[in-house]
Amino acid sequence: MRKIIFSLIIISFVFLGMSFHSPKKINIDGDNKENEAYIDSMMQNALKKGFFPGAQIIVGTGDFNLISKNYGYHDYTKKQLVKTDDVFDLASMSKVLGATLATMRLVGENKIKLTDRVGEIVPFYKNTAIADLTLFELLTHTSGLTPSITFYQSLLSTPDGSPLLRDKKSENYPELFDNMYVNKNIIYDSKYLVFQPKENWVQIYKNMWLNPEFYKTVYAQIATANTNPRGKYVYSDLNLLLVKQMIEIKTGKKLDQLTNEIYNELGISKIGYNPLKWTSIENVMPTEVDNFFRKDTVKGYVHDEAAAIFGGVSGNAGLFANAESIAVICKMLMNNGNYKGKQILKAKVVKEFTDSPLAKEGIYRGLGFDKRKPDEFFKANDFGHTGFTGTFFFMNRDTNRFLIILTNRVNPTRTNRLMYKDDFSAKIWRQINE
Numbered sequence: 001m002r003k004i005i006f007s008l009i010i011i012s013f014v015f016l017g018m019s020f021h022s023p024k025k026i027n028i029d030g031d032n033k034e035n036e037a038y039i040d041s042m043m044q045n046a047l048k049k050g051f052f053p054g055a056q057i058i059v060g061t062g063d064f065n066l067i068s069k070n071y072g073y074h075d076y077t078k079k080q081l082v083k084t085d086d087v088f089d090l091a092s093m094s095k096v097l098g099a100t101l102a103t104m105r106l107v108g109e110n111k112i113k114l115t116d117r118v119g120e121i122v123p124f125y126k127n128t129a130i131a132d133l134t135l136f137e138l139l140t141h142t143s144g145l146t147p148s149i150t151f152y153q154s155l156l157s158t159p160d161g162s163p164l165l166r167d168k169k170s171e172n173y174p175e176l177f178d179n180m181y182v183n184k185n186i187i188y189d190s191k192y193l194v195f196q197p198k199e200n201w202v203q204i205y206k207n208m209w210l211n212p213e214f215y216k217t218v219y220a221q222i223a224t225a226n227t228n229p230r231g232k233y234v235y236s237d238l239n240l241l242l243v244k245q246m247i248e249i250k251t252g253k254k255l256d257q258l259t260n261e262i263y264n265e266l267g268i269s270k271i272g273y274n275p276l277k278w279t280s281i282e283n284v285m286p287t288e289v290d291n292f293f294r295k296d297t298v299k300g301y302v303h304d305e306a307a308a309i310f311g312g313v314s315g316n317a318g319l320f321a322n323a324e325s326i327a328v329i330c331k332m333l334m335n336n337g338n339y340k341g342k343q344i345l346k347a348k349v350v351k352e353f354t355d356s357p358l359a360k361e362g363i364y365r366g367l368g369f370d371k372r373k374p375d376e377f378f379k380a381n382d383f384g385h386t387g388f389t390g391t392f393f394f395m396n397r398d399t400n401r402f403l404i405i406l407t408n409r410v411n412p413t414r415t416n417r418l419m420y421k422d423d424f425s426a427k428i429w430r431q432i433n434e
Contacts, residue, residue: 052407054082062334091387094319100368102258108346128223177292237316244315271321377426392425
């Protein structure tokens with residue numbers, strides 16, 4: 001009798017597992033060893049050539065991790081090895097793992113609709129040119145908004161009106177930032193920016209506080225930023241800034257509150273905005289040496305300047321995480337919103353957001369999620385996102401695989417694009433997703 005009961009339990013577990021996805025048969029001793037050897041080889045080559053100082057990689061299925069490894073160091077001084085608990089600046093992966101996840105929860109709870117319009121929810125935009133933009137258009141990047149605005153540069157000036165940046169090095173432009181040289185006489189606008197704590201001002205860096213009145217000028221710029229044809233795909237950070245405003249006003253909660261509710265339900269703690277509030281600075285990977293705005297090696301604060309001026313909590317960027325925390329989110333999404341028997345997101349919402357609603361029009365995007373036109377690296381049902389700092393995560397329910405690659409390729413400078421020229425992340429994805 002015990003054998004019969006045990007057999008029925010095993011059959012039940014198999015049946016339950018199959019109800020979430022149709023897993024590819026996993027050959028742990030074959031495919032997995034081959035994939036790990038391939039990843040090790042790719043990583044050794046990347047570290048040798050200076051693609052980035054360090055990385056975390058996880059390969060997994062809807063049920064468990066197959067490969068989980070750390071590589072390299074925090075920076076090129078090679079004094080501190082990358083550890084499992086170290087967190088990376090996710091950059092635009094935040095669009096999905098932050099604002100989009102929160103939106104999925106709210107859509108599933110009927111608290112916001114994809115047809116809701118910006119001007120109907122956010123009073124500031126009621127009578128502006130972007131009032132009629134829908135949440136759907138923002139999430140699919142078909143709003144027509146310009147890709148980005150360097151809001152922070154209006155906080156900077158020079159005494160004689162000379163340019164902030166020039167393309168040639170000189171006595172007055174001695175230090176490099178990106179591919180430009182920085183004016184050595186930059187002045188910060190004291191109306192909006194101070195270097196000591198000030199009541200009700202927003203901390204945007206360890207020694208910088210911003211007057212919240214500045215946000216009026218930011219929103220005014222966004223309101224007139226619809227410079228591309230509506231309905232055409234143009235990837236824009238501004239879309240997710242608006243998504244954040246919409247969901248915050250709808251709920252009366254801040255984005256970090258909304259996301260933390262989801263992370264807590266998933267039992268993950270190495271993920272969130274403003275990492276110095278929940279981990280030590282020793283566990284945060286450094287990003288760029290910023291010779292322009294913050295005059296420092298950025299560590300523990302968001303790299304993206306737009307997210308920085310919002311106090312590190314933004315729709316376009318701001319999240320920090322380790323690969324293990326993201327792996328839990330991948331498993332939840334691959335199991336139609338379910339994680340360890342708990343329905344975190346509605347299954348129909350997960351499907352709606354991760355499909356390609358505009359593929360017939362040649363637009364390969366999900367709602368928030370990145371999708372790619374099938375090619376030598378990507379399949380039709382892949383979905384995920386990448387980040388400017390050198391981060392990548394993609395998954396596919398059909399092949400029952402996900403891949404997370406976290407790097408800090410912008411340390412010490414964002415000009416290092418070697419990993420992209422080599423199709424580094426895409427090659428690993430193709431290898432493990434076949």
